[in-house]
Amino acid sequence: MKSIKEEHRGKVLGIISSGTAYGLILNGALIPYILTHYNWQTVWLVFGMLSLIIGLFGIYVTYTTLDASLTQNNESEKPKIREESTGAFSRDSFLKSSGV
Known part of the structure; x- marks a missing residue:
């Protein structure tokens, strides 16, 4: 769920949940x-082929959108390199406490 933006999570869960209802309607008619x-x-x-086609389509859509969102997130959230840290967790503090 990390790849889905928070404002779209309800929509995604609604679409996934509605699949069961649509499947029952399709089964009842066909x-x-x-x-x-x-x-x-x-x-x-017939239903094996439909399941295979829908499954492959779902995998394709998932990977293409997931790759696009991960690429977009990686470009916007590049790690920031910070200067030498100071305080209790600095390198100098560690060396002093370890006796080196």
């Missing part, structure tokens, strides 16, 4: 039609 005209093996074949 399965009776396929069973009356063909056989149960055809149902498995």
